[in-house]
Amino acid sequence: MNLADLNPPCALVDLDRMERNCARMADKISRLGASLRPHVKTHKCAEIAKIQTRGGSGGITVSTMAEARAFAAAGFGDITYAVPVPFPRIGEASDLIKTGVRLNLVLDSEAALRELEACGKAQGVKFPVFLKVDCGYHRAGVDPSREESAALAATLVSSPNVEFRGLLTHAGHAYRSRNREEAAETARQEREAVVHFAEKLRMAGTRIPEVSVGSTPTMTACKSLDGVTEARPGNYAFFDAFQVAIGSCSVQDVAFSVLATIIGSYPERSGFLVDAGALALSKDPGPVHMDPDCGFGLIFSEDGCRYYPTLKLGALTQEHGQIRVNEPLAARDFPLGARLRILPNHSCLAAACFDRYYIHRSGEVVDEWKPVRGW
Amino acid sequence: MNLADLNPPCALVDLDRMERNCARMADKISRLGASLRPHVKTHKCAEIAKIQTRGGSGGITVSTMAEARAFAAAGFGDITYAVPVPFPRIGEASDLIKTGVRLNLVLDSEAALRELEACGKAQGVKFPVFLKVDCGYHRAGVDPSREESAALAATLVSSPNVEFRGLLTHAGHAYRSRNREEAAETARQEREAVVHFAEKLRMAGTRIPEVSVGSTPTMTACKSLDGVTEARPGNYAFFDAFQVAIGSCSVQDVAFSVLATIIGSYPERSGFLVDAGALALSKDPGPVHMDPDCGFGLIFSEDGCRYYPTLKLGALTQEHGQIRVNEPLAARDFPLGARLRILPNHSCLAAACFDRYYIHRSGEVVDEWKPVRGW
Numbered sequence: 001m002n003l004a005d006l007n008p009p010c011a012l013v014d015l016d017r018m019e020r021n022c023a024r025m026a027d028k029i030s031r032l033g034a035s036l037r038p039h040v041k042t043h044k045c046a047e048i049a050k051i052q053t054r055g056g057s058g059g060i061t062v063s064t065m066a067e068a069r070a071f072a073a074a075g076f077g078d079i080t081y082a083v084p085v086p087f088p089r090i091g092e093a094s095d096l097i098k099t100g101v102r103l104n105l106v107l108d109s110e111a112a113l114r115e116l117e118a119c120g121k122a123q124g125v126k127f128p129v130f131l132k133v134d135c136g137y138h139r140a141g142v143d144p145s146r147e148e149s150a151a152l153a154a155t156l157v158s159s160p161n162v163e164f165r166g167l168l169t170h171a172g173h174a175y176r177s178r179n180r181e182e183a184a185e186t187a188r189q190e191r192e193a194v195v196h197f198a199e200k201l202r203m204a205g206t207r208i209p210e211v212s213v214g215s216t217p218t219m220t221a222c223k224s225l226d227g228v229t230e231a232r233p234g235n236y237a238f239f240d241a242f243q244v245a246i247g248s249c250s251v252q253d254v255a256f257s258v259l260a261t262i263i264g265s266y267p268e269r270s271g272f273l274v275d276a277g278a279l280a281l282s283k284d285p286g287p288v289h290m291d292p293d294c295g296f297g298l299i300f301s302e303d304g305c306r307y308y309p310t311l312k313l314g315a316l317t318q319e320h321g322q323i324r325v326n327e328p329l330a331a332r333d334f335p336l337g338a339r340l341r342i343l344p345n346h347s348c349l350a351a352a353c354f355d356r357y358y359i360h361r362s363g364e365v366v367d368e369w370k371p372v373r374g375w
Numbered sequence: 376m377n378l379a380d381l382n383p384p385c386a387l388v389d390l391d392r393m394e395r396n397c398a399r400m401a402d403k404i405s406r407l408g409a410s411l412r413p414h415v416k417t418h419k420c421a422e423i424a425k426i427q428t429r430g431g432s433g434g435i436t437v438s439t440m441a442e443a444r445a446f447a448a449a450g451f452g453d454i455t456y457a458v459p460v461p462f463p464r465i466g467e468a469s470d471l472i473k474t475g476v477r478l479n480l481v482l483d484s485e486a487a488l489r490e491l492e493a494c495g496k497a498q499g500v501k502f503p504v505f506l507k508v509d510c511g512y513h514r515a516g517v518d519p520s521r522e523e524s525a526a527l528a529a530t531l532v533s534s535p536n537v538e539f540r541g542l543l544t545h546a547g548h549a550y551r552s553r554n555r556e557e558a559a560e561t562a563r564q565e566r567e568a569v570v571h572f573a574e575k576l577r578m579a580g581t582r583i584p585e586v587s588v589g590s591t592p593t594m595t596a597c598k599s600l601d602g603v604t605e606a607r608p609g610n611y612a613f614f615d616a617f618q619v620a621i622g623s624c625s626v627q628d629v630a631f632s633v634l635a636t637i638i639g640s641y642p643e644r645s646g647f648l649v650d651a652g653a654l655a656l657s658k659d660p661g662p663v664h665m666d667p668d669c670g671f672g673l674i675f676s677e678d679g680c681r682y683y684p685t686l687k688l689g690a691l692t693q694e695h696g697q698i699r700v701n702e703p704l705a706a707r708d709f710p711l712g713a714r715l716r717i718l719p720n721h722s723c724l725a726a727a728c729f730d731r732y733y734i735h736r737s738g739e740v741v742d743e744w745k746p747v748r749g750w
Binding site for chain 1: 382383384416438439458459460461462463464483484486487490513514515518521547636638639640641643644646648650653654657658659660690692693694695697710711712723724727729730748749750
């Protein structure tokens with residue numbers, strides 16, 4: 001089967017590019033002296049996680065209990081569920097741990113610690129837990145400069161009912177970068193925030209087994225991982241238009257794309273329509289901090305070889321993508337029924353629109369891989 | 376089972392509200408003398424379409440061939456696929472028509488007519504087709520003021536290889552309204568654009584069986600459907616925060632919501648975190664034309680009774696929703712593990728995040744209904 005046999009809208013994964021992205025990140029993290037624990041939420045697909053973890057410890061990071069269960073079933077035995085654990089999910093976590101999986105949980109409050117202790121005692125499980133640290137993103141995590149944070153760490157470490165695994169942080173604010181230098185600076189902050197906090201706790205006699213950091217922009221740009229034990233980037237397996245804009249990768253590295261068909265052509269209003277809308281690309285606005293008119297993805301020819309910088313995916317509705325043509329183009333270049341390949345703004349959200357990925361190499365579809373969905 | 380037994384994030388449908396919304400729209404369209412052909416893309420669920428079509432002709436509107444097949448299998452025999460037909464889908468349309476389903480297709484170009492004629496001849500099928508008319512939205516459709524449009528209509532009507540069904544338009548620009556009066560004005564334009572075009576074509580001797588219009592804002596606000604034969608609103612079965620903002624409904628009419636759990640609490644930065652992120656609510660930005668800081672949904676207590684206007688769902692990432700508290704609130708009101716109900720900006724896109732809806736009445740879960748997904 002080749003790409004021409006597929007029925008758009010559908011999700012494509014370029015195997016050569018994806019393998020190259022995975023190898024490059026694995027090499028870099030290894031060279032900087034840390035372990036790679038890739039976040040699999042971007043693709044949620046065991047086959048891809050196996051490529052990401054090749055040669056490493058096999059540890060992965062997930063964003064839902066559904067992922068944890070599916071990846072455990074696929075043979076991954078060391079999983080970090082890197083969202084502050086929702087209380088209704090603690091029972092599911094306990095069930096999975098009882099099957100022999102190491103499932104690390106994350107918390108950032110004494111209330112969560114108390115809940116995990118109580119549930120763990122009731123279930124006969126000692127949960128491995130990371131303390132989430134806020135390195136400046138301000139989404140989750142304790143502020144390492146506050147005394148309460150050190151006190152919580154001490155309480156956590158001394159709890160007989162959980163197993164303290166270490167500190168974990170995520171510099172999501174690296175997505176506000178405009179280039180690799182800015183991302184490198186955020187990477188430095190990410191590392192220093194958590195490494196300094198670990199040093200402070202160690203000075204007070206606390207053993208900190210793991211110091212975990214990571215995002216694709218920071219792990220792509222970072223120059224040092226001194227003091228860090230593991231890195232958790234995820235998006236880099238696919239990359240996307242956003243990562244291109246902020247300098248994490250080149251457009252030739254983007255391994256995920258959506259194949260679309262032209263379904264309308266309106267030369268009189270300089271536009272045409274494709275059958276990939278919000279349910280195929282997501283409404284992620286993309287790098288609007290760099291270009292408020294960036295549109296919803298980058299548009300390429302069907303074979304992926306030719307980029308059309310003058311085509312702008314200006315609006316998405318449920319099943320329609322509206323493409324604006326910014327310079328006169330012959331309508332015959334974009335006839336009804338022709339196909340385009342779109343690199344979405346955010347591959348994590350666009351990939352989640354599909355129940356399968358068509359894996360291709362040199363234009364040939366070599367496999368179909370199915371991701372896990374839901375929670 | 377009641378709501379407390381559910382495991383967030385999950386999708387709730389309030390049956391009382393949904394039935395009331397459906398009855399109200401059916402009554403209104405009937406009173407204005409047209410048939411209701413509801414768009415089912417919002418929910419993609421046969422049980423809900425049956426409520427929407429109760430007492431009517433049973434005709435529905437879909438946005439994908441996957442919906443067309445699933446609803447045909449559920450007994451719907453008169454379906455309009457209201458997207459300019461993607462050429463790779465024509466074979467599937469032909470297959471469905473051969474099973475005895477009336478599947479109306481939509482086109483807006485001579486190229487599409489020629490393709491349908493050729494495929495129809497090859498398959499031994501005469502496709503029923505609507506000519507899509509642009510009433511000012513400028514997404515798809517022919518411009519009714521252009522001579523080429525009347526010429527295309529004449530060609531279409533005289534084609535022996537397709538069955539001309541009539542004119543179809545959609546005033547998607549009604550979503551730019553700021554209140555019901557503005558939506559009523561757009562409804563007038565929507566109706567007049569297509570009714571005047573029909574009259575012009577009829578003057579030239581063309582028979583126009585159907586004149587089809589519709590969107591939820593325009594069908595909620597419209598005062599007349601004179602000259603219109605059918606209306607195709609869809610979102611009204613659920614409504615959402617966007618429709619509340621533009622005056623299509625009150626907040627007590629919104630039948631779709633997402634149940635979420637509080638997973639983080641950060642009084643020092645006046646915020647907390649829920650486990651409903653972009654994969655549970657979509658990143659639809661909502662009515663930013665009215666309030667650039669509208670956030671990603673309206674936040675209610677778990678039972679849906681209490682609205683929290685001072686809570687703002689300011690940011691969504693994949694599995695996190697960040698809620699900002701705009702006035703001092705006791706942290707004890709929002710403890711970890713507590714649940715909130717979120718009315719998303721756009722119920723069509725949020726509903727598409729889930730593989731089932733929990734149908735509830737008076738706080739009790741009375742059923743689980745499964746939508747169709749994909750294309």
